[in-house]
Amino acid sequence: MLASTVSPLAIARRRNELGLVLLAAFITGAAYVLASLGKNASLPARVGPFLVSLLVLLVCAHIGVRKFARGASPLLLPLATLLHGVGYVMIARLSDRLAGLQATWSLIAVACFIAVLVVVRRVTDLLRYQYTFLFLGVMLQLLPLVPGIGFSSGGARIWVSIGPINFQPGEFAKLCLAIFFAGYLAEQREVLSTGGKRIAGVQLPEMRTFLPVMLAWGVSVVVMVAEKDLGSSLLFFTLFVVLLWVATERSGYLVFGGGLFVLGAFIAYNMFGHVRDRFTIWLDPWSHYNGKGYQIVQGMFGFAEGGLSGTGLGLGDPTRIPAVKNDFIFAAIGEELGLFGATAVLAAFVFIIGSGLRTAIRTDNAFEKLLAVGLTTILGVQAFIILAGVLRVLPLTGVTLPFMSYGGSSLVANYMLLGLLIAISHSSARRLHEVAQ
Amino acid sequence: MNRVIRRLAIGLLACYALLFVQLNVWQVGKRADLRANPLNNRESVRQFDAPRGPIVTSDGVVIAQTVKMAKNKRDASGYTYQREYPTKELFANVSGYYTYAYGATQVEHLYSDVLAGTTPKQQLLAVGSTFNNVDQTGEVQLTLNSELQKLAQRQLGTREGSAVVLDTRTGAVLAMYSNPTYDPNTVAVHNNDDAGVALETLANAPGKPLLANAYQERYMPGSTFKVLTTATGLEAGFISMASKWPNENSWLPPNTKNPIANYGKSTCGGDMAEVFRRSCNIPFARMSADMGPEVMVNGVKKWGVGEKLPIDLPNAAASTFGGDVADFTNSLALLAIHGFGQGSVQMVPLHMAMVAATVANGGVMMKPYVVAKTLAHNGTVLTSTSPEVWRRPISPATAATLNTLMVGVAKEGTAKCCLALAGGIQAAAKTGTAQLNAPGETQRSHAWIIAFAPAEAPRVAVAVMLKGVNAQISAGTGGTLAGPVAKVLLDRALKVVPQ
Numbered sequence: 001m002l003a004s005t006v007s008p009l010a011i012a013r014r015r016n017e018l019g020l021v022l023l024a025a026f027i028t029g030a031a032y033v034l035a036s037l038g039k040n041a042s043l044p045a046r047v048g049p050f051l052v053s054l055l056v057l058l059v060c061a062h063i064g065v066r067k068f069a070r071g072a073s074p075l076l077l078p079l080a081t082l083l084h085g086v087g088y089v090m091i092a093r094l095s096d097r098l099a100g101l102q103a104t105w106s107l108i109a110v111a112c113f114i115a116v117l118v119v120v121r122r123v124t125d126l127l128r129y130q131y132t133f134l135f136l137g138v139m140l141q142l143l144p145l146v147p148g149i150g151f152s153s154g155g156a157r158i159w160v161s162i163g164p165i166n167f168q169p170g171e172f173a174k175l176c177l178a179i180f181f182a183g184y185l186a187e188q189r190e191v192l193s194t195g196g197k198r199i200a201g202v203q204l205p206e207m208r209t210f211l212p213v214m215l216a217w218g219v220s221v222v223v224m225v226a227e228k229d230l231g232s233s234l235l236f237f238t239l240f241v242v243l244l245w246v247a248t249e250r251s252g253y254l255v256f257g258g259g260l261f262v263l264g265a266f267i268a269y270n271m272f273g274h275v276r277d278r279f280t281i282w283l284d285p286w287s288h289y290n291g292k293g294y295q296i297v298q299g300m301f302g303f304a305e306g307g308l309s310g311t312g313l314g315l316g317d318p319t320r321i322p323a324v325k326n327d328f329i330f331a332a333i334g335e336e337l338g339l340f341g342a343t344a345v346l347a348a349f350v351f352i353i354g355s356g357l358r359t360a361i362r363t364d365n366a367f368e369k370l371l372a373v374g375l376t377t378i379l380g381v382q383a384f385i386i387l388a389g390v391l392r393v394l395p396l397t398g399v400t401l402p403f404m405s406y407g408g409s410s411l412v413a414n415y416m417l418l419g420l421l422i423a424i425s426h427s428s429a430r431r432l433h434e435v436a437q
Numbered sequence: 438m439n440r441v442i443r444r445l446a447i448g449l450l451a452c453y454a455l456l457f458v459q460l461n462v463w464q465v466g467k468r469a470d471l472r473a474n475p476l477n478n479r480e481s482v483r484q485f486d487a488p489r490g491p492i493v494t495s496d497g498v499v500i501a502q503t504v505k506m507a508k509n510k511r512d513a514s515g516y517t518y519q520r521e522y523p524t525k526e527l528f529a530n531v532s533g534y535y536t537y538a539y540g541a542t543q544v545e546h547l548y549s550d551v552l553a554g555t556t557p558k559q560q561l562l563a564v565g566s567t568f569n570n571v572d573q574t575g576e577v578q579l580t581l582n583s584e585l586q587k588l589a590q591r592q593l594g595t596r597e598g599s600a601v602v603l604d605t606r607t608g609a610v611l612a613m614y615s616n617p618t619y620d621p622n623t624v625a626v627h628n629n630d631d632a633g634v635a636l637e638t639l640a641n642a643p644g645k646p647l648l649a650n651a652y653q654e655r656y657m658p659g660s661t662f663k664v665l666t667t668a669t670g671l672e673a674g675f676i677s678m679a680s681k682w683p684n685e686n687s688w689l690p691p692n693t694k695n696p697i698a699n700y701g702k703s704t705c706g707g708d709m710a711e712v713f714r715r716s717c718n719i720p721f722a723r724m725s726a727d728m729g730p731e732v733m734v735n736g737v738k739k740w741g742v743g744e745k746l747p748i749d750l751p752n753a754a755a756s757t758f759g760g761d762v763a764d765f766t767n768s769l770a771l772l773a774i775h776g777f778g779q780g781s782v783q784m785v786p787l788h789m790a791m792v793a794a795t796v797a798n799g800g801v802m803m804k805p806y807v808v809a810k811t812l813a814h815n816g817t818v819l820t821s822t823s824p825e826v827w828r829r830p831i832s833p834a835t836a837a838t839l840n841t842l843m844v845g846v847a848k849e850g851t852a853k854c855c856l857a858l859a860g861g862i863q864a865a866a867k868t869g870t871a872q873l874n875a876p877g878e879t880q881r882s883h884a885w886i887i888a889f890a891p892a893e894a895p896r897v898a899v900a901v902m903l904k905g906v907n908a909q910i911s912a913g914t915g916g917t918l919a920g921p922v923a924k925v926l927l928d929r930a931l932k933v934v935p936q
Contacts, residue, residue: 242445246438246441246442249440286476289476300463301474303460303464304471305479306464308465317482334460334463334464338464339461339465342464343460353453354446357442357443357445360442361443369442370438373442373445380449384453384456387456388452388455391456391460393459
């Protein structure tokens, strides 16, 4: 396709995106009104200003993409805003106080999203700073362990308090480490994929190439042991193993990584009471109903209450589920929006993953490819970890549900992640000469 | 790398497919099981946190109602509705309370369906208005009069005891109040822990405030029981108005060494009217012992002693004569003592009011009831209580005789002091001073009175019992202490119940 100053394909993509963003805005606005009608039998207070700011916010995000990444996939932003909108409605329905805070974070998140698009004009430029990102990522990840500013909440030491602001630096560390690993592996993939010994039919890489795997494992162990953040630990490890696998195209890494994970999980199970607890309540929450199993059982009751079509927004009783506004927000969606609504949320995540991986496949730049895979894996696996925990597919490990859970750090980090994905998507479109520049 | 990325996509898709399968398990497959799980109280909370109709007195005062809480007043429980008892302690013993974790009592318990609007009749009425979101709740209308009830509360003051006012012709309860009582608002709180603490405190409080003493407790009746002894004697043809008893201050019952004395060790005797009026003990002791266990026990049983009172409230108590024929056969002395309401005979205050009402009603004992009717939200009458006869313990002739005897008590007997009703209306009464202490101990006694009016065409009956918990009450008699309370209540009740 020939480059032109105003590519019809770019126009079509942005037009589709605008249409879908407006649809997401409409769904969010309607859900917001319905939730208030359901809960209080009255229209929400200041519904006009809410709808206007919702529309302005989403259209701003769209204009950001139109200005700085006009060749990008038209699906990523609308899917994220839909999840964000439904999540916000649920948070607002659960707590008036949190709704205000989350609205502020939504503004910041969209601003950061646009900032990422503005700053990262050429994704490959990030390669130059890969060791800066490594340093930044490790620092951010270890920040909560610094005495004085780091603190524990809900059992995990993942919080940092600087002045009036509390945040979870780990949410941003994920992005930094994904950038570093994508860069490192893009350069080293040839070396890493050359063979070592074959053991039992599986070709293992050479000893020195174990190093990055061991580093990843080490970071995961630190996160698990020192910060007691099982979910993030699992997420990191999966991210590194997946990137290694994709970069080297060698299933050996997957097998080896899986083995290390099982070993780590086994050791953790035997060493830490809180890990054992998670397993115990996963297998049998009923006998721990009055203690640690209460949350998961209430979550199941919530899903059951919802049935196919849900109780209706504002008409269920999700507040009885502990941490329903963050880790367990999916249970609230299952209760009030039913199987239909919950399936729509699952589908939205699947579509985001699909769009992300399609972006990875379309670009021919190894760094962009690996970065797109890394970012998509972070999003997709993090959502899977918490959804699987809530649904009792896996033992529960507390991480936020991207775009939906209450929490500023998570929302901002995920919008930045989205910005990077969209930047890669635009960059590949440019390289394919689908759009100009 | 693209080949691997596609595999990754398939892998992640498989993960999400797994989530979808599990979602179906919880929301469809195991839905019914999870909802029926005993640990799952979502359904019961929803039923609890719903509109509920009011309980209203016969004069239209709301004693229990459900209000929708203003949004800013909602508590952490997340409930939308709050049950309120605007009259606080006044009707606690009748309305009861309504809680989530500790159930409901009294009318709140028995008429829960009507109040919540879930009786089949109410649901039928609501069928046509499925889409109008019509209030389905029902209303319970009591027979009790709020002014009369307030008067009972005020008259008892801080004294422990009960006052019951009945419509003699129907059995409708016009007032029923007991001290100590409690404020149901302190129990019907949303926080289950707070409700539990409040209930436990009340359960352990002295005087059992949670129990409606007027119909859920029984006490030694003292001389008011002489009405039953006299009735038994009259019915058996064993005594008549012409019967006479010697003037004596001590009598030794058969096979015993402990003589029986009159109240205050006085010398007392004379004809039927005189011994009844002056409430001599010895004549009734002799009467009881002479009639023997068989006649006495069966005579008393005719009044429903030993049976749960048939009031339309849960957990009513039963009065007791304190023994059966066999128990008294070898102990006529005990039977003699029971003849004047001492020993182990115990009567429920409501039952004593029913005794007075039966004499007033020509020997017909009506079933007492507190609920006059139940109404659907649109005013349709769902149920209406029609008066029912419980039993006929005495003939109209015996009733007439007892009426005369009780008029004597009010006119010139032990209640002469205190029962002059407004407008010169004649009352009929029997007093009682139930001695709780053993001989030689500090005096401790319950003060009783049962009465009805007007004597010639009775409409209302009353029973007042003041518990002998302190020296002040124990020093008085039923006539002087309980009499004035009965007078005030009778005066007011006669205005409430038309001729």
